[in-house]
Amino acid sequence: MNLIELQNRLKGAIRAAAAELFEIEIDQLVTEVPPRTELGDLAFPVAFELAKQIKKKGGEKRAPRSIAEALKPGLEEIEEVARVEVAGAGYLNIFFDRAKLISELQSKPEAHQDASTEPRKLMVEHTSINPNKAAHIGHVRNAVLGDTFVRILHAAGNAVEVQNYIDNTGVQVADVVVGFMHIEKMDLDAIKSLDSSLSADVPFDYYCWNLYTRVGAFYREGGIGGEPNPERLKLRIEVLHAIEAGNNPTAELADYVATRNVQQILNTMERLGIRYDLLARESEILHLHFWERAFELMKERGVIHFQTEGRTRGCWVMPFESHTGTDEHESDKIIVRSNGTVTYTGKDIAYQLWKLGHLGLDFYYQPFRTYDDGHATWATTSEPNAKAPPGVLRPDFGGGAIVYNVIDSRQSYPQEIVRKGVAAVVPELGEEASVHLSYEMVALSPAACEQLGIGLSDEDRKRPYIEMSGRKGLGVKADDLISRLETDALAEVQTRHPELAAAEMSETAHAIATGALRYFLLKFTRNSVIAFDFKEALSFEGETGPYCQYAAVRANSIFRKLDEQAVSTRSSSDGVGPGPLAEAATLIRDRKQDLANILDGESGNEIWSLLMLAGRLEEANAQAAASAEPAFLAKYTFNLARAFNLFYHRHRIIAEEDATKRAVLIAVADYTREQLTAALLRLGITVPERM
């Protein structure tokens, strides 16, 4: 028995009563948590809705309170319900049988397997950083959002495939290649020897970050702000064509640069506990002719048509009536240019069709990286005979039932076109199969810019935030920030726990740093712009990841102490005993009457409300999954940690003299730490031994 099951039973009882008494089918039954525990554990404002329905149906006017009274008896029959009160204008407030429920909540675990009997697979694409430079904090928001959402979907019982799209043939990679070839005058061998000679301060992706900003200036006369230099811009086109064609020294060089950056980015993400199943590379979408197939499908189904006149003469366009055209802007979206080349959106439709299992073509695959725990990240390849080491089993990639694309909100227009295009090609899929999991950008606060030594104009200083730009090299690099968090955390650990071994110290510092950064990026809802601020991001106090970790660490230390006590008392006798948790469980099972007294009244309410909050993890998770909003789970986790810290302060658990009360406190603390640890794990945050 968990709270969701209990809630469903209550809903069932209300539905049955409404059907029987008023002949009304309730489609949406709202539940609510009363503002204070004294008002009950669960509330239904259903009588208001029923009053409306009854009036509409028969014209009879009936007071919500009397409707609530009529529904009451059916609810009171349920075993775990102690009593039901009608409150306010007509709320149905449910009070659970606390003594009964506390022992039932103890008997876990809740297996979700029954929910996931359907074979459908969900797919999440996230990170997808252009492989031409190091990751910055904005990229990390994308990755953390995506990774956390994957964990939430998993916890809800879904099969999930994680993809990271690698645009290894695009202009951004081409620009860095131009930098290496035409600014640095390097060939592939020179780049390789440079790569192996780089220091840890400036690894390959950092080097590319700097080079990329120099290319921006290189394209203009006299540097940034100057007129475009057509001769040099032609180099970009040349490189781009060479990369697309493949099988030439430039393409080989580009492949090395892109692959090395992907490796570096994967290293960065590994620091945050983020991994992928598949790296889908644009080079294969190109070379395996995914676009050509999608083009055929789109022509067949009449999704696009050839323009014979007007400004877009010679192009294949997709009509897009929801956007009205103006003099400046076309209402139709060009998919194939008049020179015959395909736009990015066209390629994206092909990729999306493959993801959903409706392209009729597949990639070849090879392992890109394997991890100690047996996990493997695969990459696409155009080599049909790609080999995998023995023992590494290839999963079936693609064919997702629903595809979530984690992409920032600036791309909502192209994403809309992809969604509509795919739905037009495969009508039975519908637009619901493609979900744009959009989020607002991470920008820099003016204060953060100054700390980075970035000069601002007076105009910029007045703005609420300044957009980061890879092109301008304007941004906080992910590895820099993580390292700084680790340094700060390590200093704290060293002063608090000088007795720990060095390895354990740095492990703890790493857990804290990851917790701080992940929580910081998750506490904002997706459509809120994060104006990055160093002070906030580097904080370990207040609403932060470390705060939540600390609550779990404290809870664990209670049980460590309890175990130590148990061991020391046992050593004098036979050396075996039931252990403190089992003892508590026995007391809870046998002393129902004492239990009821302890859980009653003001002090009982306070203990009980923590247990109820801890019991709502799955509910919070389900809501986070349904609304694709990881922040919801982050807020829940923080609130649970906060409630535990309060509980921790009010009760001396180990020193409690009343045996039954002690058992209750132990049971509640144990249940809370389990739920809190599980919640944190879904946010990708681990709980260290000590901190």
Next chain:
RNA sequence: GCACCCAUAGCUCAGUUGGAUAGAGCGUCUGACUUCGAAUCAGAAGGCCGCAGGUUCGAGUCCUGCUGGGUGCACCA
């Protein structure tokens, strides 16, 4: 010009498909370490929820208009 997003405490943000007295964190002020560790807790102060209408038993939440800010609308990716 058109589309989408945002506006809630001094600052940064929550506020679940409309529900009971609008909540956190930071900052400010006051207090709590003989402890299961103070990366903590308690208390105080701080709100015409951008403005004006509307819908209804009920609106921070839904609708319309307005104001102010952001983003997008390439034969770029």
